[in-house]
Amino acid sequence: MIRAAARRNITQLAFSRPIRGFENWLGVDILKRGANRIEISEALAANEPGGPALIERITSLKARIVRFDPARSIIAIAAQHALVSSVLRSIARHAPRSALIAPGPDRSLTSTAR
Numbered sequence: 016m017i018r019a020a021a022r023r024n025i026t027q028l029a030f031s032r033p034i035r036g037f038e039n040w041l042g043v044d045i046l047k048r049g050a051n052r053i054e055i056s057e058a059l060a061a062n063e064p065g066g067p068a069l070i071e072r073i074t075s076l077k078a079r080i081v082r083f084d085p086a087r088s089i090i091a092i093a094a095q096h097a098l099v100s101s102v103l104r105s106i107a108r109h110a111p112r113s114a115l116i117a118p119g120p121d122r123s124l125t126s127t128a129r
Contacts, residue, residue, distance in 0.1 A: 016053060 020030035038044050045059040055063075 016031050017027045020027040045056050047054040
């Protein structure tokens with residue numbers, strides 16, 4: 016652990032504490048610690064191929080959360096024109112003010128007849 020931490024220019028404690036925290040959260044050890052040796056557990060090795068995909072999903076989730084803008088959220092309602100015309104006013108009356116966005120250049124209220 017000391018050499019791994021040194022390669023990353025951090026202390027051994029700063030390197031090992033997140034690993035211990037992850038092990039505590041999992042409820043199992045993911046590293047086999049010996050006197051002068053550390054090995055990856057069989058459970059971690061067996062699940063290693065899923066790691067990069069999980070990291071990509073977490074990174075993508077983080078980006079979506081950071082970029083989230085409720086003003087740009089879209090709600091699509093598919094219904095007959097008469098139903099939308101009669102019910103939409105009632106929905107708008109009962110919706111919280113923060114949910115109502117006036118149509119603008121990049122926000123529009125459209126009706127598509129089929």
